[in-house]
Amino acid sequence: MSEIQSLARGLKILNLLAESEDSVGITEIADYLGMDKSSISRVMQTLASYGYAEQDSITRRYRLGPQVVVLGQTLLERTPLRDQARPYLQQLVDRTGECAHLGVLAQGQVLYLDQVESSATLRVNTRIGTLAPLHCTALGKALLSYAPLDPPDQLAAFTTRTITNHEALRVHLDHARRQGYAVDDEEYNYDVRCVAAPVFDHARKVVGAIGISGPAGRMSLERIPGTAAIVCEVAKALSNRFSFRPR
Amino acid sequence: MSEIQSLARGLKILNLLAESEDSVGITEIADYLGMDKSSISRVMQTLASYGYAEQDSITRRYRLGPQVVVLGQTLLERTPLRDQARPYLQQLVDRTGECAHLGVLAQGQVLYLDQVESSATLRVNTRIGTLAPLHCTALGKALLSYAPLDPPDQLAAFTTRTITNHEALRVHLDHARRQGYAVDDEEYNYDVRCVAAPVFDHARKVVGAIGISGPAGRMSLERIPGTAAIVCEVAKALSNRFSFRPR
DNA sequence: GGGTTTGTTGCTCAATATACAACCGTGTTT
DNA sequence: AAACACGGTTGTATATTGAGCAACAAACCC
Structure with missing residues (x-):
């Protein structure tokens, strides 16, 4: 079964954000996935632009974005x-x-x-x-x-x-x-x-x-x-x- | 701002699944995004393997998966x-x-x-x-x-x-x-x-x-x-x- | 204020996602 | 009942695209 790697990475990151109590920095994520921080930076920009992640305006670190609430509640109600x-x-x-x-x-x-x-x-x-x-x-x-x-x-x-x-x-x-x-x-x-x-x-x-x-x-x-x-x-x-x- | 296309596709599909009242077929999604159904099939497999989408065992169509509830509730509680x-x-x-x-x-x-x-x-x-x-x-x-x-x-x-x-x-x-x-x-x-x-x-x-x-x-x-x-x-x-x- | 850490951007190349096509399983039609 | 149409999955070649490197910018800390 072939999987889309870059999508899988994004989903893994979402899971990581959910598991982390606090917000997560780009370098931590890069270490966690064994990738370069520049790559992760772009992934995070994508997640953020769709509302799945959110960047703290002062710490610049990332957390889950509001869109996950939209999806979650939608499924619950459904x-x-x-x-x-x-x-x-x-x-x-x-x-x-x-x-x-x-x-x-x-x-x-x-x-x-x-x-x-x-x-x-x-x-x-x-x-x-x-x-x-x-x-x-x-x-x-x-x-x-x-x-x-x-x-x-x-x-x-x-x-x-x-x-x-x-x-x-x-x-x-x-x-x-x-x-x-x-x-x-x-x-x-x-x-x-x-x-x-x-x-x-x-x-x-x-x-x-x-x-x-x-x-x-x-x-x-x-x-x-x-x-x-x-x-x-x-x-x-x-x-x-x-x-x-x-x- | 560069975005990861294949990740963006996946997120768009999640949004589509949320907007659709009923489950969605792979062909519909392919039409919606103007892509080939084979590509979408693989995307869906990836989403499914991480629990973000779920395939109906009889109709083989897709809907949101349980993981979105996990994320949504996590963020709500947080x-x-x-x-x-x-x-x-x-x-x-x-x-x-x-x-x-x-x-x-x-x-x-x-x-x-x-x-x-x-x-x-x-x-x-x-x-x-x-x-x-x-x-x-x-x-x-x-x-x-x-x-x-x-x-x-x-x-x-x-x-x-x-x-x-x-x-x-x-x-x-x-x-x-x-x-x-x-x-x-x-x-x-x-x-x-x-x-x-x-x-x-x-x-x-x-x-x-x-x-x-x-x-x-x-x-x-x-x-x-x-x-x-x-x-x-x-x-x-x-x-x-x-x-x-x-x- | 210099040194350190953290996130972002340009650029190149190889990995990889995409489309085509063939395939398979279901359900439908005549 | 057989053929057909429809929807989803798999194999494969190619060109796109995303990964890494390196330089840059910005904030933080002595």
Whole structure:
């Protein structure tokens, strides 16, 4: 598969700008890509002229430009799953008291498309637009358990509980598939447990997953089966909106 | 100013994908850019491999990819003005009963960065991430009245009330600057009136504008001065958060 | 004020993106 | 049902174009 190099460079730079907390200088980018700064300078001028990057008027360094907001919001608003899922996320929050999330598969990761916050003082907050690994999040595992997709080669460890062994993950996913929901037991963040279930469309294809996240104290292991039942029920109701028919 | 053509092509295509309601075929894109479809095919593969575009598995047509959401949300969350403005927008809604918006200058247009909805049954709803012209929106005119920026060459007409004459616009903006707020009197959408005021930073530079929008019935011309006073007051309060000092 | 760092511009040459054409898979038409 | 039309993908040669070098400009820091 041939790719347009100069376009790829531009996109890589956009990703870099997104990953960098602060603005980025042209020399840093050149080092990062192993290119000359003059080349990068021209790339940045192009990105800037289309609004994808923006140059700070005093520091002359670059950051993301407003056009990425235009694109991002356009796609968000255009995703039917998001609108459809909203009331079901709300239902999850009402019935469990924990924050609810909607995630989809994107680039081999989970992309958080929506969140409904709970009213609890201590609560889990995951920004919309965040990417997270598949193998250690409840949403990710829910997606993985039904998606025709191989888990990534390297299973990075985030806590001591993260599953880093491929065989163990396979067994874990099989189990999740059989029970209809996936659990993240402090595998990504300490003190956070999550439960999620997949959402299917009319063709029995996974289109996303919804789930809840809460502090480990409230989300005790004994409470998991009960909340999991709620998550499964709501996920099924959402699937039905896509005329999903279980076999 | 030299620009990287192949990168520019890719960005143009992203813009096209955003503008098209539905997914777009490769041939359409090729026609649009006056290029061969084989070239576009490769461009799309590149965009897709970085998650900026996505190919529909059945129709094989393209739409925006998840990565644009990642970038967009990243920038939104990173914009301090947005966090700062939130409570002030809320205050506008509470005190006027109309929807409140935050806008910034982007690419010679107004970019809507945030919205707080009112509880009225009939209300104005402008999506976050929308771009609108400067010369016929209250936010746009508020920005224009203080920004060191020329209005666009062509002043497009959206209603019969849109100001399409440069000299008339200059006079109008002078007036807006003197009174401290700008009004859109059904100049962009029929039955919608808006009032907005600029927000300044410590260097007395315009960083954005906040305002309210409502149906022409409730937003009667007699009511405008009263609501404008509120908008100005709140905008000033927000400016103060940026240690703005009036001269 | 000189030295250092950072971003921009001119210019040349080789890499690379483009168009042509052939190919392949779908859906449509008669 | 077979042929056809349509849309997307791949191979390849050539000419465009973008990369690097080097000089330049501007800001920053001792």
